[in-house]
Amino acid sequence: MKLVTAIIKPFKLDEVREALSGMGVQGITVTEVKGFGRQKGHTELYRGAEYVVDFLPKVKIEAAIDDSLVDRVIEAIEGAARTGKIGDGKIFVYDLEQVVRIRTGETGKEAL
Amino acid sequence: MKKLLISLALGFGILTAGPLALAQTAAPAAVTSTAEAKAPEAAPAAPAAAVAAPAPAAAASGAAAPAAAPVLVPNKGDTAWMMVSTLLVILMTVPGLALFYGGLVRSKNMLSVLMQVMVTFSMIVVLWFIYGYSLAFTEGNQFIGGFDRLFMKGIWDNAAGTFANAATFSKGVVIPEIVFAAFQATFAGITCTLIVGSFAERIKFSAVLMFMVLWFTFSYAPMAHMVWFWAGPDAYTSKEVVDKVNATAGMMWQWGALDFAGGTVVHINAAVAGLVGAFFIGKRIGYGKEAMAPHSLTLTMVGAALLWVGWFGFNAGSALEANGFAALAFINTFGATAAAVLTWSIGESLHKGKASMLGAASGAVAGLVAITPAAGNVGIGGALIIGLISGFAGLWGVTGLKKMLGADDSLDVFGVHGVCGILGALLTGVFASPSLGGPSAMGDWVTATMMTPAEYSISAQVWIQAKAVGVTVLWSGIVSAIAYFIVDKTIGLRVSEEDEREGLDITSHGETAYSR
Numbered sequence: 307m308k309l310v311t312a313i314i315k316p317f318k319l320d321e322v323r324e325a326l327s328g329m330g331v332q333g334i335t336v337t338e339v340k341g342f343g344r345q346k347g348h349t350e351l352y353r354g355a356e357y358v359v360d361f362l363p364k365v366k367i368e369a370a371i372d373d374s375l376v377d378r379v380i381e382a383i384e385g386a387a388r389t390g391k392i393g394d395g396k397i398f399v400y401d402l403e404q405v406v407r408i409r410t411g412e413t414g415k416e417a418l
Numbered sequence: 419m420k421k422l423l424i425s426l427a428l429g430f431g432i433l434t435a436g437p438l439a440l441a442q443t444a445a446p447a448a449v450t451s452t453a454e455a456k457a458p459e460a461a462p463a464a465p466a467a468a469v470a471a472p473a474p475a476a477a478a479s480g481a482a483a484p485a486a487a488p489v490l491v492p493n494k495g496d497t498a499w500m501m502v503s504t505l506l507v508i509l510m511t512v513p514g515l516a517l518f519y520g521g522l523v524r525s526k527n528m529l530s531v532l533m534q535v536m537v538t539f540s541m542i543v544v545l546w547f548i549y550g551y552s553l554a555f556t557e558g559n560q561f562i563g564g565f566d567r568l569f570m571k572g573i574w575d576n577a578a579g580t581f582a583n584a585a586t587f588s589k590g591v592v593i594p595e596i597v598f599a600a601f602q603a604t605f606a607g608i609t610c611t612l613i614v615g616s617f618a619e620r621i622k623f624s625a626v627l628m629f630m631v632l633w634f635t636f637s638y639a640p641m642a643h644m645v646w647f648w649a650g651p652d653a654y655t656s657k658e659v660v661d662k663v664n665a666t667a668g669m670m671w672q673w674g675a676l677d678f679a680g681g682t683v684v685h686i687n688a689a690v691a692g693l694v695g696a697f698f699i700g701k702r703i704g705y706g707k708e709a710m711a712p713h714s715l716t717l718t719m720v721g722a723a724l725l726w727v728g729w730f731g732f733n734a735g736s737a738l739e740a741n742g743f744a745a746l747a748f749i750n751t752f753g754a755t756a757a758a759v760l761t762w763s764i765g766e767s768l769h770k771g772k773a774s775m776l777g778a779a780s781g782a783v784a785g786l787v788a789i790t791p792a793a794g795n796v797g798i799g800g801a802l803i804i805g806l807i808s809g810f811a812g813l814w815g816v817t818g819l820k821k822m823l824g825a826d827d828s829l830d831v832f833g834v835h836g837v838c839g840i841l842g843a844l845l846t847g848v849f850a851s852p853s854l855g856g857p858s859a860m861g862d863w864v865t866a867t868m869m870t871p872a873e874y875s876i877s878a879q880v881w882i883q884a885k886a887v888g889v890t891v892l893w894s895g896i897v898s899a900i901a902y903f904i905v906d907k908t909i910g911l912r913v914s915e916e917d918e919r920e921g922l923d924i925t926s927h928g929e930t931a932y933s934r
Contacts, residue, residue: 350711351770351772351774352711352712352774352776353776353777353780353816353817353830353833354816354817354820354821355710355711357709357711359709
């Protein structure tokens with residue numbers, strides 16, 4: 307099992323969600339985060355005080371999926387989240403040791 | 419144990435003070451029928467030709483046989499207007515100023531600013547009704563009044579059911595003195611709360627309150643007395659009494675300084691106190707390095723809008739009547755502010771490329787401050803020009819000047835209120851001139867005639883204005899410095915570093931403004 311984490315531009319969230327449910331990924335977790343890579347920040351000005359803000363708002367999506375689906379999931383997220391401009395984000399894949407469905411107690415692949 | 423003793427002492431103090439306050443010994447009979455000698459700014463009176471009541475025994479100083487004197491009755495329209503103006507100025511402070519300032523600080527300090535504004539205002543109003551009003555608006559010497567109205571005694575006669583009157587700027591026209599006192603209470607309150615902006619985000623709550631008591635007593639009350647206290651138009655019955663009556667007035671009133679609603683008394687006074695405080699208390703931790711951006715410019719804008727609306731009461735109410743001069747002050751408050759919003763925005767746009775919401779809100783305040791001494795003293799064109807200039811001046815005050823001064827005046831109290839207050843005070847001398855569309859200044863209170871265009875000298879008036887500004891700066895500066903020093907040496911001005919880092923809301927007030 308793998309945990310696929312993707313950092314994407316916030317307005318791409320709906321598209322990515324649809325792409326994932328279209329291929330059978332039923333559940334995801336979404337967090338609002340901020341960060342930067344190569345995309346530049348912006349300057350804010352309050353009266354005489356100038357602030358350079360490096361951090362940009364992003365959205366993090368996490369989905370626990372079966373090994374067999376990993377490549378297709380990555381492709382789906384990539385396709386939906388890409389704009390072609392700097393700041394599109396990154397996808398990380400972690401090895402997932404254990405998954406438990408709290409309601410029923412199921413573990414492993416049945417819990418995905 | 420210490421807290422218990424302090425509470426007991428406070429309670430005992432209130433118990434003894436209470437009966438004193440209630441001891442409204444019957445007011446001298448003369449009081450109710452004579453126009454009491456209270457009135458603010460040396461602003462031109464209404465075309466007094468129409469109002470020139472045969473100046474009877476309405477002389478405020480110790481009237482003789484009141485039976486012969488015509489009883490002056492307050493006009494209901496004037497009274498209603500003044501009550502509304504009082505409400506408008508309260509609105510300016512709570513919630514206006516509270517939100518304006520609150521939105522500018524970080525969210526961890528929001529409640530501390532709201533508290534400092536609301537509690538300071540409340541405390542000053544109470545003190546005003548105990549002794550402040552008496553010190554400011556009764557006869558004493560040219561610097562300070564006396565104790566004739568301690569605990570507001572004599573302001574109404576509860577046994578007889580009669581109410582003392584306060585003079586306006588028109589002969590024979592009065593308003594209930596209670597209304598005048600209440601109106602002025604709001605001025606005292608808002609002046610003190612203005613200072614809060616300079617030392618926001620790092621000052622101890624108790625230090626704020628202790629400082630305010632000292633500053634209110636030794637800077638606000640004397641300044642109000644010096645600029646605004648005089649015997650009222652009805653005391654000027656004939657040429658022979660003029661010098662004697664003039665001598666009873668405050669020092670700067672006697673100079674002929676023009677300050678319609680408080681450029682010196684309110685804005686410069688508070689601004690200097692703020693700046694001195696900023697120097698005394700030191701910069702916020704992380705100033706210049708960490709982000710200290712406003713947490714809610716939305717609320718700041720709401721506050722600024724409430725300030726603008728309320729300021730109509732502040733300025734136009736300072737006419738003390740619902741007459742043409744109130745209308746002039748009203749429209750000037752409208753035009754100058756709008757002009758300043760434009761020029762601040764233009765200035766920002768030219769300088770930094772973008773016009774900001776904070777800039778527009780600050781521009782509004784800058785215009786309002788600048789027009790405050792000028793409101794009923796200049797023509798409509800003059801007001802627009804004052805507004806236009808103040809937008810640029812305020813912008814410089816919070817950028818260039820701020821850098822030069824080097825203090826962390828957190829919410830730019832001096833940059834806006836100090837710079838634009840001084841600017842407005844000086845320009846009042848210019849645009850009051852009849853040759854520039856202004857109403858001129860009073861030439862003769864006996865006949866209630868304004869100075870003719872030939873008599874009015876812009877340079878002479880501007881010089882008087884400059885002296886008044888100078889006195890204000892010095893007086894406020896010195897009193898503030900002493901007051902901060904005393905507070906710092908007794909209870910300390912600043913919170914600890916950990917408390918400042920964590921935020922004053924939780925450490926000083928045990929609350930958070932916004933749940934996580």
